[in-house]
Amino acid sequence: MLKYAMIGGGPGAFVGEVHRTALALNGQAKLVAGCFSRDLEKTRTLGAELGVAEDRLYATPEELSRLEAGDIDFAVVVTSNEAHYPNVKACLENGIHVMCDKPFTHTSAQAEELVELARDRGVFLGVSYTYAGYPMVRQMREMILRGDIGAVRFINCEYPQGWLAEMLETTGHIQAEWRADPVRSGGTLSLGDVGSHIEYLVPHVTGLKVTRLAARLDSLVEGRLLDDNGTILTEYDTGARGMYWYSQAATGMVNGLKIRVFGETGGLEWFQEDPDILHHMPLGESARKIRRGTPDLTPGAMAYSHTPPGHPEGWLLAFANIYTSFCNTLVDGEAVDFPTGEDGVRGVRFMEVCLESSKNDTAWIDMT
Amino acid sequence: MLKYAMIGGGPGAFVGEVHRTALALNGQAKLVAGCFSRDLEKTRTLGAELGVAEDRLYATPEELSRLEAGDIDFAVVVTSNEAHYPNVKACLENGIHVMCDKPFTHTSAQAEELVELARDRGVFLGVSYTYAGYPMVRQMREMILRGDIGAVRFINCEYPQGWLAEMLETTGHIQAEWRADPVRSGGTLSLGDVGSHIEYLVPHVTGLKVTRLAARLDSLVEGRLLDDNGTILTEYDTGARGMYWYSQAATGMVNGLKIRVFGETGGLEWFQEDPDILHHMPLGESARKIRRGTPDLTPGAMAYSHTPPGHPEGWLLAFANIYTSFCNTLVDGEAVDFPTGEDGVRGVRFMEVCLESSKNDTAWIDMT
Amino acid sequence: MLKYAMIGGGPGAFVGEVHRTALALNGQAKLVAGCFSRDLEKTRTLGAELGVAEDRLYATPEELSRLEAGDIDFAVVVTSNEAHYPNVKACLENGIHVMCDKPFTHTSAQAEELVELARDRGVFLGVSYTYAGYPMVRQMREMILRGDIGAVRFINCEYPQGWLAEMLETTGHIQAEWRADPVRSGGTLSLGDVGSHIEYLVPHVTGLKVTRLAARLDSLVEGRLLDDNGTILTEYDTGARGMYWYSQAATGMVNGLKIRVFGETGGLEWFQEDPDILHHMPLGESARKIRRGTPDLTPGAMAYSHTPPGHPEGWLLAFANIYTSFCNTLVDGEAVDFPTGEDGVRGVRFMEVCLESSKNDTAWIDMT
Amino acid sequence: MLKYAMIGGGPGAFVGEVHRTALALNGQAKLVAGCFSRDLEKTRTLGAELGVAEDRLYATPEELSRLEAGDIDFAVVVTSNEAHYPNVKACLENGIHVMCDKPFTHTSAQAEELVELARDRGVFLGVSYTYAGYPMVRQMREMILRGDIGAVRFINCEYPQGWLAEMLETTGHIQAEWRADPVRSGGTLSLGDVGSHIEYLVPHVTGLKVTRLAARLDSLVEGRLLDDNGTILTEYDTGARGMYWYSQAATGMVNGLKIRVFGETGGLEWFQEDPDILHHMPLGESARKIRRGTPDLTPGAMAYSHTPPGHPEGWLLAFANIYTSFCNTLVDGEAVDFPTGEDGVRGVRFMEVCLESSKNDTAWIDMT
Structure with a gap:
């Protein structure tokens, strides 16, 4: 190790x-x-x-x-x-x-x-850069690499958040304070914090290099010293074009990182808040929902997948939560809320009764 | 420890x-x-x-x-x-x-x-029973307990999967084999495997007890010896009614556990494939999307929440994937695919150029 | 005519x-x-x-x-x-x-x-029976008929509404009053009103005939004389099985008619609140979103389609609304709110300015 | 008249x-x-x-x-x-x-x-300009006008389509031909065709006036003479900022008009492919789905609404389709496919049998 x-x-x-x-x-x-x-x-x-x-x-x-x-x-x-x-x-x-x-x-x-x-x-x-670790980002990268959508023509990547729609930096909010401070943050607020993820993700997924860009950085919230929103036009080494939008002042948005890549023979879309799905839109055909863990996955995406299809990867954390309650019970010697043997008894009995009812042509069975 | x-x-x-x-x-x-x-x-x-x-x-x-x-x-x-x-x-x-x-x-x-x-x-x-560990299941339970939807009247809980829509148990598929064997599985296939989650979840979330039930268990796939699908009508100690549907032969479904609870003054819906959202439908008002990690959470749900709002909990596994590539690089002494210092250089330069462009009224800047 | x-x-x-x-x-x-x-x-x-x-x-x-x-x-x-x-x-x-x-x-x-x-x-x-008129219901019927999902094994059809989650029939609400009256309604409230749509839709779409059924009708709202919710188990002439759920007391649900049909080689799902999409889940492949108006449509579905793909059919009513405002203006001789020539001027100017900016390497153009 | x-x-x-x-x-x-x-x-x-x-x-x-x-x-x-x-x-x-x-x-x-x-x-x-006729666009306009989201800070409006991702104009495709012809179209292809809808919609909904813009128009498809994609940065008379993206070469996109408006105290989002819902994200609260036809509607939105909540407005066209089949039957004297009296008989019988089963404790009833 x-x-x-x-x-x-x-x-x-x-x-x-x-x-x-x-x-x-x-x-x-x-x-x-x-x-x-x-x-x-x-x-x-x-x-x-x-x-x-x-x-x-x-x-x-x-x-x-x-x-x-x-x-x-x-x-x-x-x-x-x-x-x-x-x-x-x-x-x-x-x-x-x-x-x-x-x-x-x-x-x-x-x-x-x-x-x-x-x-x-x-x-x-x-x-x-965390987002490179998502299985379906890896899938997107490998599908583009192997030519599934042809040459890339246009990329739209956005990352809107809303938690800085208020002037939090003057309220003692620690996370906001250092990020919004021109000295400690290094001269940008949201470009560094969320725009940087877009910057990494686009070449990672497409293999393209930015050759030229034009940017407008905005301070949407009154009194803010640095950018909390920005729009960037890009051009790439293959002649492809793109646009990026990032924001931390998009009131009500949570963590809306989305990347859409359009090529000659198809489009691909991935949205971080629904990370197990990659939308594939082949030219002239019905759109497909490629799902983490299924046979349509590329080898790299499969290697990055930890739970069965349809089980969001947070399922492991749900499991961990059960153990937290159980461990707390052991430490304190007092039952905290976790599924118990009594629940297990009820569950087994439920199955027995279902089988019995079903064998008797869906007869009602009393359980009291 | x-x-x-x-x-x-x-x-x-x-x-x-x-x-x-x-x-x-x-x-x-x-x-x-x-x-x-x-x-x-x-x-x-x-x-x-x-x-x-x-x-x-x-x-x-x-x-x-x-x-x-x-x-x-x-x-x-x-x-x-x-x-x-x-x-x-x-x-x-x-x-x-x-x-x-x-x-x-x-x-x-x-x-x-x-x-x-x-x-x-x-x-x-x-x-x-894993599903009790989801933050928004906890939220549902605590909202019902504190009366947010009034007395519960009806529950619809379903858990369709499709992976046993084929006769996998005779193809050497290990997972299918023991589950479909009347002796090793204990007499039920899908009732035990997925129906049992419904059985646990409903009383866990609502606090109700089943008093009577009627069940029809089906073997939808020809040749199968046990149930791969079932419908169960239920009645509860308060007079509330319910219906459960489970399946592992619902062709194309993945892991569709969904629970819907309807009370006198509101409805609640949770879907396991989109686990960070709890839909709350208060009587006579617009529906709300309650999101993991936000101020609308109950204390129990908040305690079970591991990542910031909008970051699916699988985000931690994305992070872990980055480290897997990095550790493999160290072990093998050969760079596997992970975000590198070169990526970091490009990222910092991107930000500098964006700031420069923005200061010059969105001028185009050459990056080559 | x-x-x-x-x-x-x-x-x-x-x-x-x-x-x-x-x-x-x-x-x-x-x-x-x-x-x-x-x-x-x-x-x-x-x-x-x-x-x-x-x-x-x-x-x-x-x-x-x-x-x-x-x-x-x-x-x-x-x-x-x-x-x-x-x-x-x-x-x-x-x-x-x-x-x-x-x-x-x-x-x-x-x-x-x-x-x-x-x-x-x-x-x-x-x-x-209106729902037979939806293009994607026609699509579903024709896909099943031509064998796209193989022999049908199980059908889950539900129609939950929530508008009768309150005791409206005693408040002078005309629609509720006659429906909830045992004499005028003919002995059922919601079975006749919404359950009847399920009854029609399932054989229409699948070609199956119900041979046997078992039903539980519920009056979930206290004081109600007739059924406002019901669960029905069905069996069909081919041996297929099904379950129906209808409700008008599912608090917060609006008009949730959904039909899911599972066959040997695929599943199909149609949801009335998103009527232009038919979800097709072929066994072992990524799910497809078949969209009204596209080349994947069957002839019957195409014949029933009135607007281009991606334009919900209510688009025609949006058009009609514009004309309503315009006609009202003519009748009253006073401009109501509709898109005017002035809007048209602004629009043409906008395009001219965009072209000019683009020709000048994305230069900013003043529009005041 | x-x-x-x-x-x-x-x-x-x-x-x-x-x-x-x-x-x-x-x-x-x-x-x-x-x-x-x-x-x-x-x-x-x-x-x-x-x-x-x-x-x-x-x-x-x-x-x-x-x-x-x-x-x-x-x-x-x-x-x-x-x-x-x-x-x-x-x-x-x-x-x-x-x-x-x-x-x-x-x-x-x-x-x-x-x-x-x-x-x-x-x-x-x-x-x-059709989109002004949608009830939920009217709702958005009236909510902004009455201050529901405070002063507008940023607008993101996009309209991607994909039907011109191929060089259709040289294949004899009539719709593509005149649009892509520099003379007949008036100098723009997609800016005039879809960008113009964005241009109208934003001031219509927000009441803001564009004071300055910078645009980059792209011809993404090789050989195309006019723009099929474009990005426009905007500034408004109140100091608000915005960005527009339109495309007809976004492979796989259908008719994706979306407008998002972010204000001081809330955000609003409307998507044309799901037109009956307006997403309202009030600062610091759970997001709401405002639905056409419900009590949360403004008077103008209510006046533009033609069908009950949850019934997409295309429901009227489903109705019209039933009549088309019926009228064709009358004209040809030969039954085309429409719901018949026989269907009606079966439906009434279904209800009778359900009532009987329910009265007999969910007994199975033979229907053959």
Whole structure:
């Protein structure tokens, strides 16, 4: 099993926990070291909870980055955006593979420097653009690659959210505060936060490169200092055209990432809020709903699929919830709400009675 | 952290792996012992993979069940259905808490015996009806409990699947074979496999008890020995009425569990293939889409919610997929397909260019 | 052009107006005679509005039914249900073809008598089950007929409405009052009103005949004298099985007629609230959305299609609404809200400016 | 009843027939004169079919336009686009009210001239932008007007179609041919055909005026001379921003007009392919599905609604289809497929049997 260290992701940090959960699900790597916070006490408290050995909890990322290659296999950097650059750099300089949260760095000069460094030291460097991990995004990519829709002509990709339709940054809302601060965010609010997902997804799925763009960034909410909405016209190396729209001020929208790709012989559409379906519209034929887990899947999409068709992947979390109630019961010695043996008895009896009724020409059976 | 043992769930057993993954996600318990297979070699191989100590891998469930209370906190029983009864019994007799896969036992006499036993020994006994773990099922239950739709009048619950629309049991299909065998399955095919989820879900959500039922079980596929479809009329202790339909021969249906509850002042509908939405239809008003993670959630539903609104819970698995590609790269020393630092560079540059274009009145910027 | 008379459908009668509108749309027949109401004055007022000659407006259906064959081609009977029998009978006895609203008569003896009579006199007798007129219902019928899903095994047809979830019949609500009255309605409330559509649709679409049934009719709303909900188990002449559910007390449901037919090699699903789509689920393949107006349509479905694909058929009514505003403007000499020449100017200018901007590399153009 | 003349709309012309059907549905006006084609014979043949008096069928629009005010109330101009200008002009000069098909004229100078003329002569001039006629578009307009979503901040309006994803204009496809011809179409293909609907809809619904725009028009299909796709950035008089996308080369899209308006306190979304629903997303609350025909409707939306809630407006056309089969039966004297009295008998018997079964505790009843 691989061993990893985490920089950032202290108590209450949402994204750090997501990375740890993803790695737990994945089952290939184990957390063995951490510098979760600038406050060593916080790092120690969380480290204890997570079962990290005390001598592998560090006050600064620099100390952590001096771990030997044998001690850890890779580091996960999930600090606030402005600290990505120095932390990733420290790790790479010490020959440690890195997975960094997105957006990567504040400037492209910094980003290029890190990539150079990784190349020099011969280590791997990743940036966690989550949406590439969806099975049906992989399906879309592989279908386009194998020519299912012919040459791509036009791409419409949008990512509207609505949670910043109010001026949250002045209300003490932590997530809004640093994102909306020109200094800490690196000069963009929503372009960095959600537009960046569009930027990654389109070339990932289509294989095209942007050659030219024109953008209008808007601050729709009065008083906001940075962009909360934007429209971008694009042109690609094949002559294809595109348009992107991102927003965090689209009142009432939740997390509406949608990508539509139109080619010579078909169209494809994927919507993140209904992620198990890829809509395929072949020229001149009825549209098809390609579903995760079914025989129409490409090998890459099949490899990324964890649950049977029709079982949303959150089904695993439903399972986990049952165990949470059960474990809480054991810890507290008092039954919390989970399906019990009594429920099991009732269930078995129900089946027996159904069989009996059915054998008797649908006779009514009393169950009291 | 709690310690658990697993009985069943050997190499290739789907449901055992689901239980282990759910517990990994949950993070409250650690696998410390196992009797995964009747073949000790297989148990040893899998145990090594899962990091279980060699002296905690057993040839028979009986040996495992003799573990001391201090050694494990609970056992998970995920054998084939006919072995649930003896295995659960052995654990309970030795004072071990148990979570058993569903359906529980072959007969209600067996089920009652186990419940009695658990009560005698003062241990907890659970049956893993997954759907109770969905946040919006919890929401439905709590809304009904607090009177949001008034007294319940009618329930329509259906669970159509289509994967047994063909005679798979004679083609060597393992999943179909034991389920369709009158002896191994316990006398029902689809009633036990999917009908049982309806049976659990309706009282769980509504609080009602079935007082009388009439059932017609069908074998729609020619040559099939057991039921693959069924319709059940129900009556409840409050006078409410209901109907259930389950099927595994509904050609083309995937996993269509849907529950609709109609009360005096409103209706509620939940569909498992779109699990983050609960449709609420208040009498005389426009229907509402209540969404996981939003302020309209009840406390129980909120506690069961793992990702932000609009991010399907499978989003965590997308994250895990990224890490799978990354870990495989590290293991093999060869870059597999994951978002790289180069992608990160391109992303940062994209943002810089968007800002520049926007500052220049949406001027086109060359990116080549 | 054919000539028709109408019996019933007086001022304020919803269904009579629907029949007249349908015939206006159809364009094959012209209203030339009427006995719209038991009150001759009302018949005369409405007749004048509708352009019917004064001497063709009658005090009683009997008088009307004595019209000569040359004077009218057929009669439309849209009275309240209890008057269907005598009115249809009078017309048939006088050799007049009849289209009668559904449900047909109070007793099957009456219904059989009328059919016999029509046969004797050699005239045509229709009953207006609307849903047979939907293009995609026709598609479903023709696909099943030509074997697209193999032999039918199971049918699930449901028709839930919610408008009678309250005790409207005692509040002076006219539509509810006669329907809920045991005498005037003929002994059923919702079975006659909505269940009857299921009864017609299933054999129409599948070609199967019900050989045996078991039904439970419910009065879910306290105080109601007749059924407002019902579940019916069916068996068909081929051995296929089915279940029907109808309701007018399903709180919050609107007009949810849905039919699902499962065959050996595929499933089909049609939902009345999304009528232009037929879902086809071929065994082992991705589901298809067959859309009204496209090349996948059967000849019968194509013949029933009035607007281009993707234009819901209500599009014609949107058009009609524009003309309503325009005509009202002409009648009143005062501009009501409709798209004007000024709007047209703005539209043409918009296009000119778009072309200019596009020719100038997406330059911004001032429009003020 | 008003009297109208039609210019254009000859045999086989789709849009002319749509206007006539809309006026038939509307019931306020009667066709009394026509110049349907440049070929008088064709005008005479169609005129006879439509019941227009022979002396009211004209060889040229000019002759028709000399009709006296008392003879007709208004003219409908549905010729090809390039003939709109002279024909509308002729009518207006003779004091005749006009409804003209869209797009209005080739140049805005022409359009302005016609508007001036109408103003001078004191006659009404309309342009038939259909989508303004949808009840839920009216609802959207009235909700925004009364402040339901606060000040509008951003508008996203798109209209993708896919029928021109192939080079149809060189295959003899009549509809494609004239639209794609730079001369006959007036210089744009899809901007005029579908983009024009967006242009009208946005100010109609929001009350905003475009002050500045930047557009990129694309020819996505190789060899095409005009635009088949376009993206337009807009700014409005209140400072609100917007983006439009139209396409006829979006492979697989059918008729995807969608408008989304985001305001300070809520968002609204309407999709033409599901026209009876308006999605309302109030800030911080669960989204609502406002449905045509329900109590949440504004007065204007209610006035435009023709069928009960849940009955798509195409329901009237389903009705009309039944009558078509019936009328064809009468004309041919041979039963075509329509619901017959025999169907009625079976239906009444079904209800009797259901009642009997239900009275006998859901007993099975033989129907053979």
